Amino acid sequence: MKQALIVFAKELSDALRDRRTLMRLLIPALLMGPLLLTALSGLIASLEERAEKREVMAVGIDAAPTLKNFIERQTYSFKPAPSDYEARLRAATLSEPVLVVPADFEAKLRAGEAPTVEVVSDSANQRANAGVGAIKSLLYGFNRERASLNLALRGVSTELLEPVDVQDRDLASAQARAARLTVIIPMFIIMAVLYGALTAALDSTAGERERGSLEPLLMNPAPHGALVVGKWAAVALLGMAVALLSSLSFVPAQWLLKSDVLQAQFSFGTGEVLAFWLLQIPLAAGLSALLMAMAIRSKTFKEAQAGSTLVITAITLMPMVSMFNPGGEAAWYFWVPGLAQNTLMMSVLKGEALRWSQVLPGVIVGFAMAAVALVYVAKSMRAAVAR
Secondary structure (H helix, E strand, O other): HHHHHHHHHHHHHHHHOOHHHHHHHHHHHHHHHHHHHHHHHHHHHHHHHHHHHHHEEEEEEHHHHHHHHHHOOOOOOEOOOOOHHHHHOOOOOOOOOOOOOOHHHHHHHHOOOOOOEEEEEEOHHHHHHHHHHHHHHHHHHHHHHHHHHHHOOOOOOHHHHOOOOOOOOOOOOOHHHHHOOOOOHHHHHHHHHHHHHHHHHHHHHHHHHHHOOOHHHHOOOOOOHHHHHHHHHHHHHHHHHHHHHHHHHHHHHHHHHHHHHHHHHHHHHHHHHHHHHHHHHHHHHHHHHHHHHHHHOOOOOHHHHHHHHHHHHHHHHHHHHHHHHOOOHHHHHHHHOOOOOHHHHHHHHHHOOOHHHHHHHHHHHHHHHHHHHHHHHHHHHHHHOOO
Protein backbone atom coordinates (compact mmCIF):
# COMPACT_ATOMS: atom_id res chain seq x y z
CA MET A 1 0.00 0.00 0.00
CA LYS A 2 2.86 2.39 0.78
CA GLN A 3 4.38 1.79 -2.63
CA ALA A 4 1.00 2.26 -4.30
CA LEU A 5 0.59 5.59 -2.50
CA ILE A 6 4.03 6.73 -3.70
CA VAL A 7 3.06 5.92 -7.30
CA PHE A 8 -0.30 7.60 -6.78
CA ALA A 9 1.37 10.82 -5.57
CA LYS A 10 3.83 10.74 -8.47
CA GLU A 11 1.12 10.24 -11.11
CA LEU A 12 -1.07 12.92 -9.58
CA SER A 13 1.85 15.35 -9.49
CA ASP A 14 2.66 14.64 -13.15
CA ALA A 15 -0.95 15.21 -14.16
CA LEU A 16 -1.21 18.50 -12.27
CA ARG A 17 2.13 19.69 -13.64
CA ASP A 18 0.78 19.62 -17.20
CA ARG A 19 -0.96 22.99 -16.96
CA ARG A 20 -2.15 23.10 -20.56
CA THR A 21 -3.94 19.75 -20.37
CA LEU A 22 -5.28 20.60 -16.93
CA MET A 23 -6.82 23.85 -18.17
CA ARG A 24 -8.42 22.03 -21.10
CA LEU A 25 -10.20 19.82 -18.59
CA LEU A 26 -11.06 22.37 -15.91
CA ILE A 27 -12.36 25.24 -18.04
CA PRO A 28 -15.04 23.18 -19.86
CA ALA A 29 -16.00 21.56 -16.54
CA LEU A 30 -16.52 24.95 -14.87
CA LEU A 31 -18.36 26.46 -17.83
CA MET A 32 -20.55 23.43 -18.47
CA GLY A 33 -23.34 24.35 -16.04
CA PRO A 34 -23.63 28.06 -16.88
CA LEU A 35 -23.51 27.52 -20.63
CA LEU A 36 -25.98 24.63 -20.67
CA LEU A 37 -28.55 26.19 -18.33
CA THR A 38 -28.23 29.61 -19.97
CA ALA A 39 -28.92 28.14 -23.41
CA LEU A 40 -31.81 26.03 -22.13
CA SER A 41 -33.41 28.84 -20.14
CA GLY A 42 -32.97 31.23 -23.06
CA LEU A 43 -34.93 28.88 -25.32
CA ILE A 44 -37.70 28.40 -22.78
CA ALA A 45 -37.83 32.12 -21.99
CA SER A 46 -38.25 32.95 -25.68
CA LEU A 47 -41.16 30.50 -25.94
CA GLU A 48 -42.73 31.95 -22.78
CA GLU A 49 -42.31 35.48 -24.10
CA ARG A 50 -44.02 34.55 -27.34
CA ALA A 51 -46.88 32.92 -25.43
CA GLU A 52 -47.31 36.05 -23.30
CA LYS A 53 -47.58 38.27 -26.39
CA ARG A 54 -50.64 36.23 -27.51
CA GLU A 55 -50.18 37.04 -31.17
CA VAL A 56 -51.29 35.01 -34.18
CA MET A 57 -49.57 35.41 -37.53
CA ALA A 58 -52.28 35.10 -40.16
CA VAL A 59 -53.03 35.35 -43.86
CA GLY A 60 -56.55 36.32 -45.02
CA ILE A 61 -58.00 36.72 -41.53
CA ASP A 62 -60.01 39.78 -42.65
CA ALA A 63 -62.08 37.45 -44.84
CA ALA A 64 -63.28 35.66 -41.68
CA PRO A 65 -64.67 38.29 -39.27
CA THR A 66 -66.46 35.59 -37.25
CA LEU A 67 -63.24 33.70 -36.59
CA LYS A 68 -61.32 36.93 -36.05
CA ASN A 69 -63.84 38.09 -33.47
CA PHE A 70 -63.62 34.82 -31.55
CA ILE A 71 -59.81 34.82 -31.42
CA GLU A 72 -59.73 38.48 -30.36
CA ARG A 73 -62.16 37.67 -27.55
CA GLN A 74 -59.53 35.22 -26.29
CA THR A 75 -57.25 38.27 -25.88
CA TYR A 76 -55.16 37.41 -28.94
CA SER A 77 -54.10 39.89 -31.60
CA PHE A 78 -53.14 39.41 -35.23
CA LYS A 79 -50.11 40.35 -37.27
CA PRO A 80 -49.64 39.86 -40.98
CA ALA A 81 -47.44 37.06 -42.25
CA PRO A 82 -44.64 37.81 -44.73
CA SER A 83 -45.38 36.98 -48.36
CA ASP A 84 -42.60 34.35 -48.42
CA TYR A 85 -43.64 32.70 -45.16
CA GLU A 86 -43.37 29.16 -46.56
CA ALA A 87 -39.77 29.61 -47.67
CA ARG A 88 -38.87 31.29 -44.39
CA LEU A 89 -40.46 28.48 -42.37
CA ARG A 90 -38.43 25.92 -44.32
CA ALA A 91 -35.26 27.95 -43.77
CA ALA A 92 -36.11 28.29 -40.03
CA THR A 93 -35.85 32.10 -40.24
CA LEU A 94 -39.52 32.42 -39.25
CA SER A 95 -40.20 31.13 -35.75
CA GLU A 96 -44.01 31.24 -35.73
CA PRO A 97 -46.65 29.13 -37.49
CA VAL A 98 -49.02 30.87 -39.90
CA LEU A 99 -52.82 30.69 -39.88
CA VAL A 100 -54.13 30.69 -43.48
CA VAL A 101 -57.82 31.51 -43.92
CA PRO A 102 -59.54 31.07 -47.35
CA ALA A 103 -61.40 33.96 -48.96
CA ASP A 104 -64.72 32.03 -48.98
CA PHE A 105 -64.62 31.30 -45.24
CA GLU A 106 -67.77 33.25 -44.30
CA ALA A 107 -69.72 32.10 -47.34
CA LYS A 108 -69.13 28.43 -46.58
CA LEU A 109 -69.87 28.98 -42.90
CA ARG A 110 -73.26 30.55 -43.71
CA ALA A 111 -74.04 27.73 -46.16
CA GLY A 112 -73.44 25.13 -43.45
CA GLU A 113 -70.28 23.86 -45.10
CA ALA A 114 -66.93 23.38 -43.36
CA PRO A 115 -64.34 25.88 -44.64
CA THR A 116 -60.77 24.63 -44.70
CA VAL A 117 -58.35 26.55 -42.48
CA GLU A 118 -54.63 25.75 -42.59
CA VAL A 119 -52.05 26.02 -39.84
CA VAL A 120 -48.79 26.15 -41.79
CA SER A 121 -45.58 25.13 -40.06
CA ASP A 122 -42.47 23.03 -40.59
CA SER A 123 -41.88 20.10 -38.23
CA ALA A 124 -38.13 20.53 -38.74
CA ASN A 125 -38.45 24.13 -37.49
CA GLN A 126 -38.86 23.43 -33.77
CA ARG A 127 -39.55 27.00 -32.68
CA ALA A 128 -42.33 27.42 -35.22
CA ASN A 129 -43.74 23.97 -34.57
CA ALA A 130 -43.99 24.74 -30.84
CA GLY A 131 -46.68 27.37 -31.54
CA VAL A 132 -48.96 25.08 -33.55
CA GLY A 133 -50.74 23.73 -30.48
CA ALA A 134 -51.90 27.17 -29.32
CA ILE A 135 -53.45 28.02 -32.71
CA LYS A 136 -55.16 24.64 -32.95
CA SER A 137 -56.62 25.14 -29.47
CA LEU A 138 -58.13 28.42 -30.64
CA LEU A 139 -59.63 26.75 -33.71
CA TYR A 140 -61.05 23.88 -31.65
CA GLY A 141 -62.57 26.45 -29.30
CA PHE A 142 -64.17 28.24 -32.25
CA ASN A 143 -65.62 24.94 -33.47
CA ARG A 144 -67.10 24.18 -30.05
CA GLU A 145 -68.65 27.65 -29.79
CA ARG A 146 -70.22 27.44 -33.26
CA ALA A 147 -71.57 23.96 -32.56
CA SER A 148 -73.03 25.12 -29.24
CA LEU A 149 -74.75 28.09 -30.91
CA ASN A 150 -76.19 25.89 -33.64
CA LEU A 151 -77.60 23.45 -31.09
CA ALA A 152 -78.97 26.26 -28.95
CA LEU A 153 -80.81 27.76 -31.95
CA ARG A 154 -82.48 24.40 -32.49
CA GLY A 155 -83.40 24.03 -28.83
CA VAL A 156 -80.92 21.22 -28.18
CA SER A 157 -78.90 21.16 -24.95
CA THR A 158 -75.25 22.00 -25.51
CA GLU A 159 -74.30 19.45 -22.87
CA LEU A 160 -74.74 16.78 -25.54
CA LEU A 161 -71.46 17.96 -27.04
CA GLU A 162 -69.55 16.94 -23.93
CA PRO A 163 -71.15 13.86 -22.36
CA VAL A 164 -67.97 13.26 -20.32
CA ASP A 165 -66.33 15.81 -18.04
CA VAL A 166 -62.57 15.40 -18.58
CA GLN A 167 -60.11 16.87 -16.08
CA ASP A 168 -56.32 16.63 -16.02
CA ARG A 169 -54.50 15.44 -12.90
CA ASP A 170 -50.71 15.49 -13.18
CA LEU A 171 -48.98 13.21 -10.66
CA ALA A 172 -45.49 14.51 -11.47
CA SER A 173 -43.81 16.76 -8.93
CA ALA A 174 -42.30 20.11 -9.90
CA GLN A 175 -38.84 18.51 -9.90
CA ALA A 176 -40.02 15.68 -12.16
CA ARG A 177 -41.50 18.17 -14.62
CA ALA A 178 -38.26 20.15 -14.63
CA ALA A 179 -36.29 16.92 -15.20
CA ARG A 180 -37.94 16.59 -18.61
CA LEU A 181 -36.17 19.79 -19.59
CA THR A 182 -32.85 19.04 -17.88
CA VAL A 183 -32.59 15.43 -19.10
CA ILE A 184 -29.25 16.21 -20.78
CA ILE A 185 -27.44 17.15 -17.54
CA PRO A 186 -26.58 13.57 -16.41
CA MET A 187 -25.03 12.80 -19.79
CA PHE A 188 -22.72 15.82 -19.47
CA ILE A 189 -21.62 14.67 -16.00
CA ILE A 190 -20.86 11.19 -17.33
CA MET A 191 -18.81 12.70 -20.16
CA ALA A 192 -16.94 14.81 -17.61
CA VAL A 193 -15.88 11.62 -15.79
CA LEU A 194 -14.79 10.04 -19.06
CA TYR A 195 -12.75 12.94 -20.37
CA GLY A 196 -11.35 13.72 -16.94
CA ALA A 197 -9.86 10.23 -16.74
CA LEU A 198 -9.02 9.81 -20.43
CA THR A 199 -5.89 11.91 -20.74
CA ALA A 200 -4.39 10.71 -17.47
CA ALA A 201 -5.12 7.05 -18.29
CA LEU A 202 -3.48 7.25 -21.71
CA ASP A 203 -0.53 9.30 -20.49
CA SER A 204 0.26 6.97 -17.57
CA THR A 205 0.43 3.95 -19.88
CA ALA A 206 0.96 4.59 -23.61
CA GLY A 207 2.39 8.05 -22.94
CA GLU A 208 5.10 6.70 -20.64
CA ARG A 209 5.87 3.92 -23.08
CA GLU A 210 6.29 6.44 -25.89
CA ARG A 211 8.59 8.60 -23.74
CA GLY A 212 10.59 5.53 -22.72
CA SER A 213 9.91 5.95 -19.00
CA LEU A 214 7.59 2.96 -18.51
CA GLU A 215 10.24 0.23 -18.78
CA PRO A 216 12.63 1.82 -16.22
CA LEU A 217 9.67 2.22 -13.87
CA LEU A 218 8.82 -1.46 -14.21
CA MET A 219 12.40 -2.43 -13.37
CA ASN A 220 11.95 -1.08 -9.82
CA PRO A 221 11.55 -3.72 -7.10
CA ALA A 222 8.04 -2.48 -6.34
CA PRO A 223 5.33 -5.05 -7.20
CA HIS A 224 3.59 -4.41 -10.48
CA GLY A 225 0.27 -4.54 -8.65
CA ALA A 226 1.29 -1.55 -6.53
CA LEU A 227 2.32 0.40 -9.65
CA VAL A 228 -0.96 -0.36 -11.37
CA VAL A 229 -3.10 0.50 -8.35
CA GLY A 230 -1.24 3.78 -7.79
CA LYS A 231 -1.65 4.82 -11.42
CA TRP A 232 -5.31 3.77 -11.44
CA ALA A 233 -6.11 5.68 -8.25
CA ALA A 234 -4.64 8.89 -9.69
CA VAL A 235 -6.56 8.49 -12.95
CA ALA A 236 -9.85 7.76 -11.15
CA LEU A 237 -9.34 10.72 -8.81
CA LEU A 238 -8.87 13.10 -11.73
CA GLY A 239 -12.03 11.80 -13.37
CA MET A 240 -13.95 12.29 -10.12
CA ALA A 241 -12.49 15.79 -9.65
CA VAL A 242 -13.65 16.92 -13.08
CA ALA A 243 -17.09 15.39 -12.45
CA LEU A 244 -17.34 17.23 -9.12
CA LEU A 245 -16.45 20.56 -10.73
CA SER A 246 -19.00 19.94 -13.47
CA SER A 247 -21.71 19.20 -10.90
CA LEU A 248 -20.79 22.25 -8.82
CA SER A 249 -21.00 24.49 -11.90
CA PHE A 250 -24.77 23.93 -12.04
CA VAL A 251 -25.28 25.48 -8.58
CA PRO A 252 -24.31 29.10 -9.45
CA ALA A 253 -25.66 28.57 -12.99
CA GLN A 254 -29.19 28.61 -11.53
CA TRP A 255 -28.77 32.35 -10.93
CA LEU A 256 -28.54 32.84 -14.71
CA LEU A 257 -31.90 31.23 -15.49
CA LYS A 258 -34.12 33.55 -17.50
CA SER A 259 -37.22 31.36 -17.46
CA ASP A 260 -39.40 31.88 -14.38
CA VAL A 261 -40.97 28.43 -14.81
CA LEU A 262 -37.61 26.66 -15.00
CA GLN A 263 -36.26 28.73 -12.13
CA ALA A 264 -39.22 27.72 -9.95
CA GLN A 265 -39.02 24.02 -10.83
CA PHE A 266 -35.28 23.34 -11.15
CA SER A 267 -33.56 22.84 -7.83
CA PHE A 268 -29.89 21.79 -7.75
CA GLY A 269 -28.08 22.17 -4.45
CA THR A 270 -25.38 20.52 -2.38
CA GLY A 271 -27.51 17.40 -1.90
CA GLU A 272 -27.77 16.83 -5.64
CA VAL A 273 -24.05 17.59 -6.11
CA LEU A 274 -23.10 15.03 -3.46
CA ALA A 275 -25.48 12.41 -4.88
CA PHE A 276 -24.14 12.92 -8.41
CA TRP A 277 -20.54 12.67 -7.18
CA LEU A 278 -21.11 9.48 -5.19
CA LEU A 279 -22.93 7.84 -8.10
CA GLN A 280 -19.91 8.49 -10.36
CA ILE A 281 -17.41 6.62 -8.14
CA PRO A 282 -18.08 3.12 -9.60
CA LEU A 283 -18.13 4.55 -13.13
CA ALA A 284 -14.85 6.41 -12.62
CA ALA A 285 -13.26 3.29 -11.13
CA GLY A 286 -14.33 1.07 -14.00
CA LEU A 287 -13.68 3.52 -16.83
CA SER A 288 -10.23 4.48 -15.55
CA ALA A 289 -9.10 0.85 -15.40
CA LEU A 290 -10.71 0.05 -18.76
CA LEU A 291 -8.97 2.97 -20.49
CA MET A 292 -5.64 1.92 -18.98
CA ALA A 293 -6.19 -1.65 -20.16
CA MET A 294 -6.91 -0.52 -23.71
CA ALA A 295 -3.91 1.83 -23.77
CA ILE A 296 -1.29 -0.45 -22.17
CA ARG A 297 -0.75 -2.36 -25.42
CA SER A 298 -0.38 0.82 -27.51
CA LYS A 299 3.07 2.01 -28.43
CA THR A 300 2.18 5.69 -28.85
CA PHE A 301 -0.22 8.16 -27.28
CA LYS A 302 -2.04 8.69 -30.60
CA GLU A 303 -2.51 4.97 -31.04
CA ALA A 304 -4.02 4.78 -27.57
CA GLN A 305 -6.34 7.70 -28.38
CA ALA A 306 -7.60 5.88 -31.46
CA GLY A 307 -8.22 2.74 -29.43
CA SER A 308 -10.15 4.61 -26.74
CA THR A 309 -12.76 5.88 -29.22
CA LEU A 310 -14.65 2.60 -28.78
CA VAL A 311 -15.08 3.25 -25.06
CA ILE A 312 -16.01 6.90 -25.65
CA THR A 313 -18.63 5.97 -28.24
CA ALA A 314 -20.15 3.24 -26.07
CA ILE A 315 -20.41 5.45 -22.97
CA THR A 316 -21.83 8.33 -25.03
CA LEU A 317 -24.55 6.15 -26.52
CA MET A 318 -25.56 4.45 -23.27
CA PRO A 319 -27.71 7.32 -21.86
CA MET A 320 -29.60 7.49 -25.14
CA VAL A 321 -31.06 4.02 -24.55
CA SER A 322 -33.51 5.44 -22.01
CA MET A 323 -34.53 8.20 -24.46
CA PHE A 324 -35.48 5.65 -27.12
CA ASN A 325 -37.31 3.43 -24.63
CA PRO A 326 -40.22 5.49 -23.23
CA GLY A 327 -41.70 2.43 -21.54
CA GLY A 328 -39.91 3.15 -18.26
CA GLU A 329 -36.79 2.00 -16.48
CA ALA A 330 -35.93 -1.66 -17.06
CA ALA A 331 -34.14 -3.65 -14.35
CA TRP A 332 -31.15 -4.30 -16.61
CA TYR A 333 -30.47 -0.55 -16.90
CA PHE A 334 -28.79 -0.63 -13.49
CA TRP A 335 -26.28 -3.25 -14.64
CA VAL A 336 -24.96 -1.26 -17.63
CA PRO A 337 -22.12 1.23 -16.97
CA GLY A 338 -23.10 4.73 -18.02
CA LEU A 339 -26.78 3.85 -18.42
CA ALA A 340 -27.04 3.00 -14.72
CA GLN A 341 -25.54 6.30 -13.63
CA ASN A 342 -27.72 8.24 -16.08
CA THR A 343 -30.87 6.54 -14.77
CA LEU A 344 -29.94 7.13 -11.14
CA MET A 345 -29.04 10.79 -11.70
CA MET A 346 -32.38 11.33 -13.44
CA SER A 347 -34.07 9.93 -10.33
CA VAL A 348 -32.12 12.43 -8.22
CA LEU A 349 -33.25 15.29 -10.47
CA LYS A 350 -36.85 14.12 -10.11
CA GLY A 351 -36.52 14.17 -6.33
CA GLU A 352 -37.03 10.41 -6.00
CA ALA A 353 -35.40 8.37 -3.25
CA LEU A 354 -32.78 5.87 -4.44
CA ARG A 355 -33.01 2.23 -3.33
CA TRP A 356 -30.05 -0.02 -2.65
CA SER A 357 -31.42 -2.45 -5.24
CA GLN A 358 -30.90 0.31 -7.82
CA VAL A 359 -27.47 1.49 -6.64
CA LEU A 360 -25.71 -1.80 -5.88
CA PRO A 361 -25.70 -3.24 -9.45
CA GLY A 362 -23.74 -0.25 -10.74
CA VAL A 363 -21.29 -0.49 -7.82
CA ILE A 364 -20.73 -4.22 -8.41
CA VAL A 365 -20.26 -3.88 -12.17
CA GLY A 366 -18.01 -0.81 -11.88
CA PHE A 367 -15.57 -2.29 -9.39
CA ALA A 368 -15.67 -5.73 -11.03
CA MET A 369 -14.75 -4.12 -14.35
CA ALA A 370 -11.97 -2.22 -12.57
CA ALA A 371 -10.59 -5.42 -10.98
CA VAL A 372 -10.54 -7.35 -14.26
CA ALA A 373 -8.95 -4.47 -16.18
CA LEU A 374 -6.28 -3.86 -13.51
CA VAL A 375 -5.31 -7.54 -13.50
CA TYR A 376 -4.92 -7.32 -17.27
CA VAL A 377 -2.76 -4.18 -16.98
CA ALA A 378 -0.53 -5.84 -14.38
CA LYS A 379 -0.08 -8.94 -16.59
CA SER A 380 0.73 -6.73 -19.58
CA MET A 381 3.38 -4.93 -17.52
CA ARG A 382 4.95 -8.22 -16.45
CA ALA A 383 4.96 -9.36 -20.07
CA ALA A 384 6.69 -6.11 -21.08
CA VAL A 385 9.44 -6.71 -18.49
CA ALA A 386 9.90 -10.32 -19.62
CA ARG A 387 10.50 -9.15 -23.16
